[in-house]
Structure formats: C-alpha cells, structure tokens
Amino acid sequence: MDKEKLKLTSSEIGTLWGEYVNGTMTDVVNRYMFSIIEDESIKAIFEDAIITFEKQKKQLVTFFENEGFPIPIGFTESDQNIGAERLFTDIFCLNYLHVMTLHGLLGHTTSLGVSVREDLRYFYDSCDNDAKKMYHRTIELLLEKGNFQRDPLFYPAKNPEFISSQDFIDGFFGKGRRLAATEIITISFNLKKSIMAKTLSIGFSQVAQSKEVRKFLEDSEKTADSQIQSFSKIMHSDNLPAPKSWETEVTTSTDSPFSDKLMMYHIGFLYQAAQAYHGLGLASAMRTDLVTAYESIILKNLMVTKKWFDIMVQNKWLEQPPLAPNRKEIAKENE
Numbered sequence: 213m214d215k216e217k218l219k220l221t222s223s224e225i226g227t228l229w230g231e232y233v234n235g236t237m238t239d240v241v242n243r244y245m246f247s248i249i250e251d252e253s254i255k256a257i258f259e260d261a262i263i264t265f266e267k268q269k270k271q272l273v274t275f276f277e278n279e280g281f282p283i284p285i286g287f288t289e290s291d292q293n294i295g296a297e298r299l300f301t302d303i304f305c306l307n308y309l310h311v312m313t314l315h316g317l318l319g320h321t322t323s324l325g326v327s328v329r330e331d332l333r334y335f336y337d338s339c340d341n342d343a344k345k346m347y348h349r350t351i352e353l354l355l356e357k358g359n360f361q362r363d364p365l366f367y368p369a370k371n372p373e374f375i376s377s378q379d380f381i382d383g384f385f386g387k388g389r390r391l392a393a394t395e396i397i398t399i400s401f402n403l404k405k406s407i408m409a410k411t412l413s414i415g416f417s418q419v420a421q422s423k424e425v426r427k428f429l430e431d432s433e434k435t436a437d438s439q440i441q442s443f444s445k446i447m448h449s450d451n452l453p454a455p456k457s458w459e460t461e462v463t464t465s466t467d468s469p470f471s472d473k474l475m476m477y478h479i480g481f482l483y484q485a486a487q488a489y490h491g492l493g494l495a496s497a498m499r500t501d502l503v504t505a506y507e508s509i510i511l512k513n514l515m516v517t518k519k520w521f522d523i524m525v526q527n528k529w530l531e532q533p534p535l536a537p538n539r540k541e542i543a544k545e546n547e
Contacts (some may be wrong), residue, residue, distance in 0.1 A: 218329045220279050222536065227323035228332075229284055229533050231339075232272045234319065236286035237477055238312050239265045242470045245305040249299045253356075254306050259347055261309060264342050271335055285531055287474055296469035299415050303359050306462035310350035311408050315485060316343045360537055363400045364452040366510050395502060398493030403443045403455050405489060409482045410436035411458040416475040419468035425476055428523055432479050435516050442505050474527040480520040483513050 219227075232406045239262065246258040300308070320343055324336035354360035391399070410433050417429035446453035468475075487510060494506040524530035 217405060217512055220275070220329060220332070221326075221445065222428075222534070223326040224329065224332055225279070225281060225534050227283055227288065228275050231319065231323060231337060232269070232276075233263055233286045233531060234315075234481060235272070236284075236288070236479070237474060238316075239269070240287045240289075240292050240470065240474060240479070241312075242309070244292055244296070245300065245308070247294075248453055249302050249305055250317075251302045252323045253353060254302050257346070257353065257441065258305070258309065260345060261367040264346070264426045268339055268342070268382075273527075275332070275335075281534065287477075291474040293467075293469050296419075297467040298307060298463055299419065299465045299467075301461040303357065304411065304458055306350060306354060306414075307359070307458065307461075308408070309346070310346075310354060311404065313350055314345055314519065319349060361404070361455045364447070372513075378379070388515065391452065392498065394496055395493075396447075396452070398496055399443050399447065399502075400455070402486065402489050402493055403440060404449075405482065405486055406436045406439045406443070407455060409479065409486070411462060412482070413479060414459055414469075415462040416479065418462070418464075418466055419470075420472055420475060421468060422472050422527075424523060425472045428476070428519060429479065431519075432483075432516060435512060438512075441510050442509065442525040446502065446505065473527070476520065476524060476529060480517065483517055483520065486519075487513055 238397045242261050242265075245261060246255060249255045249258060273283055276501055317340065318387050320336050320340040324333060324340060327333045327336055351360060413429045413433035413436060417426050417433060420426040439458070440454075443488055447454045490506050490513070494503060494510070497506060521530070
C-alpha cells in the first residue's frame with residue numbers, strides 16, 4: 213500500500229482544520245504584537261514565530277487542496293486594524309507567546325497522535341520541533357529578563373512514604389494534608405492560563421466595538437478572576453505562592469487592534485482549552501476540596517462557553533468544521 217496515497221481520515225482532517233483556524237488567529241495577534249514591540253530581543257522571537265507559521269500555513273493549504281477540502285477562512289489581515297495603538301507591554305507579549313507556544317505544543321502532539329499517513333505525521337513532528345524550539349527561547353528570554361514565574365519549590369523528604377490514612381483525601385475542616393507535588397502541576401498550570409484569560413479579557417473589553425461583546429468580555433474577566441482566587445486560596449493555605457497577575461501590563465488604550473470576531477474567538481479558545489486542563493486537574497486531584505473546586509470551575513466554564521457560542525453564532529463568526537455526511541439527506545435527494 214502506498215502510504216502517500218492513503219485518504220486522510222476524519223480525525224486527520226479535523227486536526228488540519230483546527231491547526232489552520234487556531235494558527236491564523238494566533239498569527240494575527242503575533243503580527244500586531246510584532247508591530248508594537250520595542251525590545252529588539254523580543255521582537256526577533258516574534259519575527260521567527262511569524263516566519264515559522266507562514267511555512268506551516270503553506271503546508272496546511274497544500275493538504276486541504278490535495279484532498280479536495282475547502283481551505284478554512286480562519287483569520288486574515290481583515291481581523292487586524294493596522295496602526296492601532298499599543299494595548300499590551302513588551303513583557304506581556306513575550307508571556308503571551310510563551311503561553312500560546314504551550315498550547316501549540318499540546319495541539320501538535322495531539323494531532324500527531326491521531327495521524328496515520330506518513331507525510332502528515334512528519335508534518336506534525338516538524339511543527340512540534342518548531343514549537344519546542346520556541347518554548348526554549350521564550351523561557352530563556354523570560355529568565356534573562358527576570359520575568360519567568362517558576363512554580364513553588366519543595367524541600368526533599370528523608371525517605372519515600374506510603375499513604376496511611378483516609379485523611380489524605382480530606383481537604384475540608386482542617387484535617388486534610390498538604391498539597392502533593394502532582395496536584396500542584398495542574399493547579400499552577402491552570403492558574404497561569406486563567407491569568408492569561410483574565411488579562412486578555414481586560415484588554416479586549418477596553419477596545420471591543422460591540423456592547424454585547426464588551427459585556428461578555430467583562431463577564432469573562434470576572435469568571436477568570438474567580439478561578440484565580442479559588443486556586444490561589446488553595447495554594448496560600450499551604451503557604452505556597454501563586455503566580456503574579458498581569459493586569460498592569462495592559463495599557464489604557466481604547467483603540468482596537470483586532471476585530472470583535474477575533475477577540476471573541478480567542479477568549480472562547482482559551483476557555484475551551486481550559487476545560488481539558490481542568491479535567492486533567494480533576495483526574496489527578498486526591499483531595500476532596502480540589503475535586504469540588506475543579507467541578508465548580510468546569511461547570512462555570514460550560515456556562516461561559518454556552519454564552520460565547522450564542523454570540524458567535526448570532527454574529528455568524530463561528531466557522532463550521534467539516535461534518536460527517538448526512539446519509540438521510542443524501543437518501544432523500546434520490547427520492
């Protein structure tokens with residue numbers, strides 16, 4: 213069997229579609245940030261990110277064309293307002309690129325995991341390698357500038373231990389044990405993602421043109437803040453530091469650099485991605501208060517996502533992914 217002539221599966225087409233739409237969204241934001249950044253070392257990384265996606269975008273288009281699927285609309289120059297005033301500081305832009313690189317790493321790995329055809333596997337492997345290089349570069353530059361937020365430090369115990377009491381799972385009434393390192397992984401990860409969502413919501417709400425969009429973004433900011441407070445309270449109860457916020461990295465500009473469509477999609481993307489991370493946190497939680505916190509946050513995020521969906525559909529901003537064939541409709545056509 214010729215591995216290059218294999219038809220792409222539904223999952224493979226789905227990953228290509230997601231990579232294109234999400235990639236073009238991030239590319240528009242990166243291009244705006246590149247235009248306002250003053251620090252040459254940060255600007256250089258953004259320039260490389262733009263060049264890298266341009267290369268990936270061409271390959272994505274080739275895959276769609278060769279399979280006869282329409283190229284998604286995604287996001288274009290029409291979603292960026294050229295010449296808009298600065299909305300974010302240079303350091304926030306660098307943090308943004310770091311966080312979105314993390315999303316890209318996870319996305320490329322997932323896409324690779326469902327790909328069978330050789331050319332697609334090698335494409336995602338290449339994308340993953342590009343993202344890993346960018347991940348290292350953003351961390352190194354953040355460390356160099358003293359702006360990388362490391363997770364809390366632990367001190368080594370003398371010997372390994374086994375769980376010996378039901379109190380291990382009890383996080384209420386003061387009887388619970390301290391946080392486990394395995395639980396802090398997801399708490400810290402989710403905190404950083406919520407801080408990003410809150411900061412973008414604040415910035416976007418300042419510049420949104422539609423009152424409905426502005427109201428949604430203001431509500432999104434409050435939702436993200438409540439999640440930050442919930443996770444931070446858990447960390448502080450064990451005398452562990454929580455990551456600092458980035459609100460002060462948003463300027464007072466009211467000049468929108470992006471379309472309302474892009475800003476809404478971006479916030480929706482963050483909340484949908486967060487559901488996967490919260491689910492991972494729930495699965496790894498071994499304390500009842502953590503389980504309760506994650507369940508509450510997941511439920512709230514579902515409510516936010518429903519409101520987001522309604523606004524996106526109402527404004528015809530939500531592009532439809534490829535669908536399975538409707539066999540009943542096809543049968544009716546032959547009647």
